[in-house]
Amino acid sequence: TYLLTYLLRTYVRTYVRTYVRTYVRTYVTYVRTYVRTTYVRTYVRTYVRTYVRTYVRTYVRTYVRTYVRTYVRTYVRTYVRTYVRTYVRTTTTTTTTTTYVRTYVRTYVRTYVRTYVRTYVRTYVRTYVRTYGTYVRTYGT
Structure with a gap:
């Protein structure tokens, strides 16, 4: 007889998501310079946004296969023995x-x-890492 049994299938999925958001806003407004009665306004706005997103996905799959083979x-x-006596x-x-004739019959049955038990363990580890970059915007007049 030949048996193939799947004893254990484990799926372990871990999701690690990190969000790092930094907002840097600088406002420099109303810089007034008078040169020959000329009125100049300068607006400087800097937006620095950093989005750091990391997706770490690990898939762990373990396959345990046991092969059981029984030989019978x-x-x-x-x-057969015969005794003859006269x-x-x-x-x-x-x-x-x-x-006198006697016959002895003996049968021996041996089993x-x-x-045989063989176990195969396979583990698959897959990691997915995704990173998203930074955004820098500057506005000036």
Whole structure:
């Protein structure tokens, strides 16, 4: 007999998500310079946004396969023995001959059972890493 059994299938999924958001806003407004009665306004706005997103996905799959093989062997042996005995009796007038025949039959049945168990363990580890970059915006007049 030959058996193939799947004992254990484990799926372990880990999701690690990190969000790092930094907002840097600088406002420089109303810088007034008078050169020959010229009025100049300068607006400087800098937006620095950094988005750091890391996706770490790990897939761990373990396959455990067990192979169970059983071998059954039976040995049957029969022994046959015959015993023949003859008795002769003689008297003055007659002679008697008696024969005894005995047969012995013995049967031996032996069974050998062997089981082989083999386990195969396979683990698959997959990691997915995704990173998203930074955004820098500057506005100036």
